[in-house]
Amino acid sequence: MTVDILLQREPIVLKTDVPPEAGAVVRFEGRVRADEQGRTIRALVYEAYQPMAERQIEKILRELGAKHPCLSVRVRHRLGEVPVGDAAIVIETLASHRSEAFALTAAFMDRLKQDVPIWKMKALDA
Amino acid sequence: MTVDILLQREPIVLKTDVPPEAGAVVRFEGRVRADEQGRTIRALVYEAYQPMAERQIEKILRELGAKHPCLSVRVRHRLGEVPVGDAAIVIETLASHRSEAFALTAAFMDRLKQDVPIWKMKALDA
Numbered sequence: 001m002t003v004d005i006l007l008q009r010e011p012i013v014l015k016t017d018v019p020p021e022a023g024a025v026v027r028f029e030g031r032v033r034a035d036e037q038g039r040t041i042r043a044l045v046y047e048a049y050q051p052m053a054e055r056q057i058e059k060i061l062r063e064l065g066a067k068h069p070c071l072s073v074r075v076r077h078r079l080g081e082v083p084v085g086d087a088a089i090v091i092e093t094l095a096s097h098r099s100e101a102f103a104l105t106a107a108f109m110d111r112l113k114q115d116v117p118i119w120k121m122k123a124l125d126a
Numbered sequence: 127m128t129v130d131i132l133l134q135r136e137p138i139v140l141k142t143d144v145p146p147e148a149g150a151v152v153r154f155e156g157r158v159r160a161d162e163q164g165r166t167i168r169a170l171v172y173e174a175y176q177p178m179a180e181r182q183i184e185k186i187l188r189e190l191g192a193k194h195p196c197l198s199v200r201v202r203h204r205l206g207e208v209p210v211g212d213a214a215i216v217i218e219t220l221a222s223h224r225s226e227a228f229a230l231t232a233a234f235m236d237r238l239k240q241d242v243p244i245w246k247m248k249a250l251d252a
Contacts (some may be wrong), residue, residue: 016155020211023159029151030224031144085146098156098235106228 001065002072005057007050007118012076012087024098026105030089032082034093034126036126042126043083050079060111061104064103068104070095075108077118127191129197131183133176133244138202138213148197150224152231156215158208160252166250169209175243179203185238187230194230196221201234203244210252 032044041076061073071094083089091108095101112118158170182249187199199222208214218233221227238244 018155018157018211020160025153025155025157025213027151027153027155028224028228029144029153031149031151033149033222034146063210070145085144087151096159098154098162098232102154102232102235106224106232109224109228 001070003058003061004072004074005054006075007048007053007077009078009080009081012078012090014074014076014090014092016092018094019071021096022094024095024101025092026091026098026101026117027090028105028109030109031087032084034084036123041084041123043081043124044088045121045124046077046079046083046088046118047121048077048079048119053117056116057112060108061116064078064104064107064111068100068107070100070104073104073108080126117120129184129187130198130200130215131180132201133174133179133203133205134234135204135206138204138216140200140202140216140218142218144220146198147222148220150221150227152224152227153216153218154231154235155213156235157213158210160210162249165198165249166252167210167249169207169250170214170239171207171247172203172205172214172244173247174203174205174245179243182242186234186241190230190233190237194226194233196226196230199230207250
């Protein structure tokens with residue numbers, strides 16, 4: 001399984017390029033919402049302990065890939081100020097069949113929130 | 127939950143347009159693979175009993191939406207000859223939070239295969 005991880009300050013652009021052995025593409029985008037725990041915001045600010053975050057994301061993907069074999073996974077996470085409506089994270093998983101791709105992608109998002117040192121540093125009011 | 131369904135003979139192009147209340151976008155693409163049960167193929171040919179298929183898709187989405195509340199779901203399914211590498215189906219689900227979007231999308235794909243009169247009529251050899 002190929003793994004491609006990037007933490008970036010620029011807007012996330014992730015073009016799908018699908019090899020002929022991939023029957024399933026699952027893509028998840030987590031976007032910044034205007035409503036943050038009852039406050040109307042214009043942006044969230046994300047920060048990370050970057051080298052550890054990237055290592056941890058790779059470790060989680062390797063673990064999940066052993067359980068749910070997929071062809072490739074790409075993860076992009078944005079850092080710094082992310083305006084409402086923009087994606088803070090995009091993950092795209094390619095697999096021969098859909099069940100593994102759904103399982104890996106959903107499980108990764110749960111693990112990301114628990115185990116990776118990336119955090120919402122603050123919310124900026126609208 | 128808004129529902130938008132189209133069975134079409136043209137390649138599927140589904141541009142994401144995300145409202146600010148959507149925190150989660152889950153997109154699944156099911157693509158035609160070169161390997162069809164051990165044969166190398168160049169295309170699959172899909173046919174449908176179209177009016178019933180569209181009604182059935184809507185019914186399934188309404189049922190799943192009651193269980194996993196989402197903001198919107200769009201489904202595109204291709205009919206006729208679909209070359210290897212092209213998407214036969216695309217579903218894109220928008221929700222406030224990711225768990226409902228993952229659950230609805232994955233469950234829909236299981237139900238589609240079981241309960242909707244769309245079938246692979248034949249495979250064309252490479």
